[in-house]
Amino acid sequence: GAGVSQSPSNKVTEKGKDVELRCDPISGHTALYWYRQSLGQGLEFLIYFQGNSAPDKSGLPSDRFSAERTGGSVSTLTIQRTQQEDSAVYLCASSLDTGRYGYTFGSGTRLTVV
Amino acid sequence: DQQVKQNSPSLSVQEGRISILNCDYTNSMFDYFLWYKKYPAEGPTFLISISSIKDKNEDGRFTVFLNKSAKHLSLHIVPSQPGDSAVYFCAASQTSGSRLTFGEGTQLTVNP
Numbered sequence: 001g002a003g004v005s006q007s008p009s010n011k012v013t014e015k016g017k018d019v020e021l022r023c024d025p026i027s028g029h030t031a032l033y034w035y036r037q038s039l040g041q042g043l044e045f046l047i048y049f050q051g052n053s054a055p056d057k058s059g060l061p062s063d064r065f066s067a068e069r070t071g072g073s074v075s076t077l078t079i080q081r082t083q084q085e086d087s088a089v090y091l092c093a094s095s096l097d098t099g100r101y102g103y104t105f106g107s108g109t110r111l112t113v114v
Numbered sequence: 115d116q117q118v119k120q121n122s123p124s125l126s127v128q129e130g131r132i133s134i135l136n137c138d139y140t141n142s143m144f145d146y147f148l149w150y151k152k153y154p155a156e157g158p159t160f161l162i163s164i165s166s167i168k169d170k171n172e173d174g175r176f177t178v179f180l181n182k183s184a185k186h187l188s189l190h191i192v193p194s195q196p197g198d199s200a201v202y203f204c205a206a207s208q209t210s211g212s213r214l215t216f217g218e219g220t221q222l223t224v225n226p
Contacts, residue, residue, distance in 0.1 A: 004157070033213060042120075042218035043158070043203060050212060091157055099214065100207035102148050105157030 002026075004106035006092050012112045013082055021077040021109045025094030032075050033095075033103060034067055038088040046090075049075065050098070082113045117141045118206050120217035128225055133191040135220050137204030140185065144206040148214065149178060149189045152201045161202075162189070194224045 045059035095103035145166040150158035
């Protein structure tokens with residue numbers, strides 16, 4: 001597609017349930033990033049995929065969070081046993097190369113844990 | 115450790131006046147800086163950037179200034195328009211890095 005596509009756009013889940021968030025990057029973009037924005041906070045880095053290299057998971061806040069990128073394209077961010085503090089907007093971005101010159105964001109998934 | 119800081123959570127200006135958004139950073143390895151703009155329910159969109167070899171970059175109504183010695187950059191919007199009302203994020207990257215580090219954002223409101 002023309003842009004970065006994320007689904008669902010909104011997700012309400014009960015505390016303790018698992019959720020999966022999907023990101024479809026721009027075709028041909030080798031780098032893919034997940035960030036999140038909690039209420040009143042900035043953009044917090046979560047994980048970064050670049051080509052076939054091992055992902056940079058240094059931003060994942062706990063072992064309840066995991067992500068994969070299949071076939072170098074679509075990525076899924078999984079949060080297990082969700083907690084209320086996981087409520088945030090989860091943003092995916094992609095770029096042609098390392099991304100240090102900027103990347104294109106999707107519209108995000110607003111996750112609410114009740 | 116907040117390496118990129120935007121100390122003003124909000125800024126309100128009158129239409130036609132200048133908006134100045136500020137950003138400070140602590141990591142001296144940062145050598146490329148960007149500003150993103152975000153409307154509600156949308157992802158951030160790239161606005162303007164500057165390399166550390168420059169101290170100013172201009173694009174239409176938007177100018178970014180970089181003061182390396184002070185580790186400070188600013189975004190000037192002139193004249194400000196109501197459609198500029200959004201959250202503005204400052205971001206930074208380094209040569210050896212592979213991602214952007216963002217500030218907390220500043221909500222700009224331009225009043226008609």
